[in-house]
Amino acid sequence: MKKCKNYILYTLIIAVMLLGFSIDVSAASGSNPPISDGMYKVVSMVNNSYVWDINGGSTANGANLQLYKDNGSNAQKFIFTRSSDGYYTITNVNSNKVIDCDNAGKANGTNIKQYESNNSDAQKWQIKSVGNGYYTLICKCNGKAADVYDGKAANGTNIHMYQTNGTAAQKFKLEKTNIADGTYKVVSGINSKYVWDIAGGSTSDEANLQLYEDNNTNAQKFKFTKNSDGHYTITNVNSGKVIDCDNAGSANGTNIKQYSSNNSSAQRWEVRSAGNGYYTLICKCNGKAADAYDGKAANGTNIHMYKTNGTNAQKFRLIATSAVASNPTTSSTVAANGQQIINRLDEMISGSYGNGIYKINTRYKGPLANEECKGFAKQVFKICFGVTPGSTKGKPNNYLLNSVNGISQIGKVTSMNSANIKNLFSKAHPGDFVQMRRSHGGSHSAIVYTVSSTGVTFYEANLDGNNGIVKRTYTWANLCDKNAAMSVYTSNSYVLK
Numbered sequence: 001m002k003k004c005k006n007y008i009l010y011t012l013i014i015a016v017m018l019l020g021f022s023i024d025v026s027a028a029s030g031s032n033p034p035i036s037d038g039m040y041k042v043v044s045m046v047n048n049s050y051v052w053d054i055n056g057g058s059t060a061n062g063a064n065l066q067l068y069k070d071n072g073s074n075a076q077k078f079i080f081t082r083s084s085d086g087y088y089t090i091t092n093v094n095s096n097k098v099i100d101c102d103n104a105g106k107a108n109g110t111n112i113k114q115y116e117s118n119n120s121d122a123q124k125w126q127i128k129s130v131g132n133g134y135y136t137l138i139c140k141c142n143g144k145a146a147d148v149y150d151g152k153a154a155n156g157t158n159i160h161m162y163q164t165n166g167t168a169a170q171k172f173k174l175e176k177t178n179i180a181d182g183t184y185k186v187v188s189g190i191n192s193k194y195v196w197d198i199a200g201g202s203t204s205d206e207a208n209l210q211l212y213e214d215n216n217t218n219a220q221k222f223k224f225t226k227n228s229d230g231h232y233t234i235t236n237v238n239s240g241k242v243i244d245c246d247n248a249g250s251a252n253g254t255n256i257k258q259y260s261s262n263n264s265s266a267q268r269w270e271v272r273s274a275g276n277g278y279y280t281l282i283c284k285c286n287g288k289a290a291d292a293y294d295g296k297a298a299n300g301t302n303i304h305m306y307k308t309n310g311t312n313a314q315k316f317r318l319i320a321t322s323a324v325a326s327n328p329t330t331s332s333t334v335a336a337n338g339q340q341i342i343n344r345l346d347e348m349i350s351g352s353y354g355n356g357i358y359k360i361n362t363r364y365k366g367p368l369a370n371e372e373c374k375g376f377a378k379q380v381f382k383i384c385f386g387v388t389p390g391s392t393k394g395k396p397n398n399y400l401l402n403s404v405n406g407i408s409q410i411g412k413v414t415s416m417n418s419a420n421i422k423n424l425f426s427k428a429h430p431g432d433f434v435q436m437r438r439s440h441g442g443s444h445s446a447i448v449y450t451v452s453s454t455g456v457t458f459y460e461a462n463l464d465g466n467n468g469i470v471k472r473t474y475t476w477a478n479l480c481d482k483n484a485a486m487s488v489y490t491s492n493s494y495v496l497k
Contacts, residue, residue: 033086034127034135037275038176039079039093041070045134045171047153051076052172054114055156059095065112067148067157074180074320079277080127087124087140089117091277093179094320098123101161104141110161112146127174134171136164145170178230179271179279182320183223183237185214189278189315191297195220196316198258199300201423203239209256211292211301215411215420217427221321224271231268231284233261242267245305248285254305256290271318278315280308289314299415340496341384341431345449345459348380349471360459364467376461376469377433377445384431386497389489392435392443399437399485407433412487418476421486425451428488434458436486448488455479 042052044067053068057075070076074094081089090099097114104122105111117123121141128136137146139161147162151169164170186196188211197212201219214220218238225233234243241258248266249255261267268284281290283305291306295313308314344353351359357366358380368375374392382388390402399412410427413420425448428434432448446460455475461467479486 033082034129035080035088035174037079037081038273039077039178040174041076041177042078042137043070043173043175044148044153045168045173046148046151048173050153050155050157052078052159054092054095054097057094058114059097061097061113061115063095063097063114065099065114065159067153067159068155072180074182077177077180079273080174081276083124085124086126088127089123089276090125090137091117093318096277096317096319099125101139101141105161106142106144108144108162110142110144112159112161130166130171133173135174136170137172138164146172178226179224179232179318181223181225183221183322184318185220185321186222186281187214187317187319188292188297189274189312189317190292190295192317194297194299194301196222196303198236198239198241201238201426202258203241205241205257205259207239207241207258209243209258209303211297211303212299213415213420215413215424216409217411217423219423224318227268229268229284231270233267234269234281235261243269245283245285249305250286250288252288252306254286254288256303256305274310274315278317280314281316282308290316299420337494337496338430341429342450344384344496345380345431345447348383349459354383358469360469360471362469364461364469369467372467373460373462374443374445376467377447380447380459381431381433381491384496385491385493387491389433398443399435399483399487401433401435401487401489406492407489408492410488410490412485414485416480416483416485418480421476421479424486424488425456428456429490429494431491433489434486435489436483439482439484441484444483 044050049069050067051070053066054075055064055066077093079091079093092114095114098117100113100115101122102111102113124140126138128138130136144161145164146159148169149158149160151167188194193213194211195214197210198219199208199210221237223235223237236258239258242261244257244259245266246255246257265285270282272280272282274280288305289308290303292313293302293304295311347353348358349360364376367379378389387406389407390404392398392401411424413424428448428451430448430450434446434448436444438444446458449457449459449471455473457473459471461469463470
């Protein structure tokens with residue numbers, strides 16, 4: 001009888017252990033998710049005025065997760081996306097990087113950072129309800145909780161891993177939020193190389209909204225502004241015109257264009273989470289979604305209205321960005337500065353500046369001459385603007401420069417045709433730095449002298465292989481024939497030094 005009782009006791013113990021295990025698993029993989037996919041602020045129980053924040057609004061791998069006073073920025077907004085195993089990926093809206101337990105560490109005090117998505121257990125989080133609307137966030141890689149260092153809320157307080165202890169330092173509210181007002185690229189869910197674009201960089205009413213390969217021009221950047229009704233107005237940075245459902249049409253296939261702001265419902269857009277960091281943009285006037293025609297991403301693919309269907313044709317990422325420098329044809333200040341730059345270039349070309357070192361039809365022997373065409377172009381840019389362009393990135397990306405403070409990329413072209421190149425140089429200024437990857441695989445650097453409707457004139461060196469200095473004009477077709485890719489960089493201040 002005693003043996004029977006012991007057997008029953010052991011059986012009950014094992015059953016309880018198994019039940020406990022099943023409850024633990026269900027916390028991650030149960031059929032009732034603790035939260036729905038979406039964008040959230042992560043609010044500390046220690047002090048509700050403080051939220052999760054990426055240090056300095058950084059977009060870099062390794063940037064630290066911290067507490068900071070709520071300021072409504074995208075550095076404090078996170079997209080929670082539930083996987084089939086019940087764990088969540090947490091993506092920062094500003095950087096598009098994922099919250100990550102450093103090196104999958106298991107020790108108390110292991111840091112938490114952002115890092116590019118790699119689908120590891122260090123980037124998977126259990127969202128565990130702890131009552132009163134609060135949650136504890138537990139990393140799959142170590143079973144430890146995100147924890148406010150020393151249980152104190154202040155700007156810069158670190159968030160790290162710590163064994164679960166039920167304190168306020170490990171409890172957070174997840175408050176649904178929206179994207180912050182700001183400037184974004186709208187990136188296609190079909191192919192991330194393609195973004196929303198105003199056809200031809202037009203500034204006119206009725207100009208078409210389309211997909212186009214990302215070239216970083218202002219025709220591909222849009223300012224999102226939230227209205228009191230919760231909908232957004234979407235304004236193209238280049239034209240100042242608003243994204244508009246044509247004639248407030250309700251039929252599938254109704255076109256989307258840009259138009260002067262009129263505050264109508266045809267110009268109001270709901271930004272609805274579609275999961276995994278994507279959004280569907282739905283027009284207030286008809287309840288239909290912005291849709292890439294035929295579900296294809298290519299230069300010129302039309303964006304029109306279509307009933308919501310959950311396909312990638314209706315999913316877009318919103319990547320925070322900033323406007324590039326103004327074109328001298330649209331800014332009187334920059335135009336005046338552009339003429340000063342041309343005057344300086346003319347002095348160099350004629351030999352009256354720099355003791356003839358930069359005179360055309362001579363061999364360049366000045367500073368950085370050992371870098372040939374690149375050294376010449378870097379030195380000319382420095383003389384004009386007081387800052388030296390960076391080195392080129394490794395092959396095959398030798399048409400791009402490493403970033404340097406004070407210099408911004410205007411745009412780039414990797415699909416070489418006359419229309420793309422003309423569009424790129426329509427944004428260029430006299431004195432801008434051009435970096436090219438040649439069709440034969442080498443690279444070349446040059447300085448923009450002037451741009452016309454048919455081509456561009458470069459001030460450059462070493463076309464002869466002997467550092468000879470020339471001023472030469474190219475048609476758009478010429479540039480297509482000679483190059484496989486190119487990018488253009490400008491001075492942020494665009495003021496002659």
